[in-house]
Amino acid sequence: MGRAVLRRSVQMVITLWLVSILGFVIIQLPPGDFLTLLESQLEEQRLSSAQIESALTGLRARYGLDQPVYVQYLRWMSSLLRGDLGYSMALRADVNELLSERLVLTLVISFAAMVFSLALALPIGVYSAMKQYSWADYLFTVLGFLGLALPNMLLALILIFLAVTVFNASTIGGLFSPEYITADWSPAKVLDLAKHLWLPAFIVGFSSTAGTIRVVRAQMLDTLGEPFIQTARMKGLSENRVITRHALRVALNPVVSGLGLSLPGLISGETITALVLGLPTIGPLLLNALFAEDMYLAGSILVILSGALVVGNFLADLTLAWLDPRIRLVEP
């Protein structure tokens, strides 16, 4: 077990390193760089070409853009290893500073969405399987497919519309009440966050809820047909115990491995929702960074997202090994 964890950790580091190279190269692919954009902006301000040229040369040297690509990568990488994500040229701020609060909020929303999604999907999935082809099963199936088909941001728009027209909400969207947005963190601010959290969590988690219901239902149906369920009933166990202890336990495996893959999906899935709802999370920041060819910011976010994917997968595998002895005992 310990060796497996160690081996996986080494694999994770290598994967992340490869991703950082790939991410860096992809950001370099579009013609021009951040300064090309800046140049056109300066031109609009009617500066002389000599002034522009000197300003650009200075910036180019400062950001290291006059160096070959691999040198740029190595400089970024070495600072990354020291925990410094670099400097955002477009926003003129340290990437660390830009990301720290947004990263936390993004994780909070993703986690809340995941909890919400599981809390809803597990019972519904199990119920649908046990009452297969009942009217409730059909209802949840229809809702489930609606949830899968409906883009999150459309759901966000509909809910905002309803909130404003039907419930006369004065503020909708955002993660904080206006008075707390710039305030320092305090218990009151956390409470305010909790009050605002349910809507984005619901919206972000909605489509994955629908997907998870389908998975849980199908898995439960498969498992309930297994002979070991018959054995459990033969022992005289109550149907509740047969379902929760014997069937659900086996049915959960693909749900757990799905969760490991869902973290980056939740983060990227919330991008458009975050734009619609005005949430201060990572998604919109990445979008702008990509538009502005702000390579250190974009590269850092890509590495962090991949990190979330790799770590999520790793956690899912550990959980599976903990749940299922068949996986635990396999030594390659």
Place this chain on the structure above:
Amino acid sequence: MEHSRVHNTNNNGRGGQPRLVLEVEDLYVSFGGYRGRTRAVNGVSFQIHQGEILGIVGESGCGKSVTALSLLKLVPMPPGRIDGGTISLHTDDTTVDVTALAQDSREIRAIRGRQISMIFQEPMRSLHPMFSIGDQIVEILLQHFAMNRRQALDKAVALLERVGLPEPARVVHEFPHQLSGGMRQRVMIAIALACEPQLLVADEPTTALDVTIQAQILELLQALQAEMGLAVMLITHDMGVVAEIADRVIVMYLGEIVETASVDQLFTNPQHPYTQGLLRSIPNWTDQPKTPLHSLAGAVPELLDLPAGCVFVERCPFADKVPGLRKPSLIETEPGHFVKCWLYTEEFVHARP
């Protein structure tokens, strides 16, 4: 030799007769489907006594497994439904009609695993893949007996030893995927017999195992049966297995009992044309090489489309000589030997070959 076993086990019934454990009377079970109801079991009646091994033979779809599952009320409902009949389980002080109990009721759950246990066809899949062997035995013990986990685990080790597993103290901590098929079936038997039930239903317990292991499992069942004075209902399609360990045999076809007799009677004097065909289709090692294998003519009709009279009429070589469109009743042709066939009525005795 089978009969001696019946007699020297418990005689706490009337007049030296082994005690009656289970009595099935006129059982009807059907399943709903898109194309109508399928009648799986049609008017089956039989009894099982303490210390007796009752073999039930018949091909796939003849209703033998559904009959077995009905005893524990384990037929999935819906789509399954018990349309009629009673299943009376006699315990020391009471008699319960299993058909009248709700599927998840406390009463039926007190019977499952405690009075009647069951082992299944596929030992590879009938143990839970994620629980240790010990946990799976402990679970049934704690369900029915007041004991703590420690005591239950000790009992589990003892049970594993009793079913002949080597190193029971180690196996108890292992998981099903670490055991072979034969070992898993032994574990299933340990689970089934953990609470010392009166009746063990074994649904094709050796079908998925290879031949040497089959023999071992049958020997084990036989030994435990004698030791515990257990009643066993052994479902199989293997006439060899029946000949080896059963005391009495029921032959089923399309949800009905077509013949029932002691093992000796059935093998020396098979009466129903279906039984005769079954026995003739067993390959004989003394046959000349290239002798064609005997097979029954025709195929099993669909359960949705049952013949109105005798169930075997479509495949019976004597069908043109008897009123096959009317249903024959079960006739006793010699003591303890019953057959459901027109050929054994006085009226049609001349039609017999």
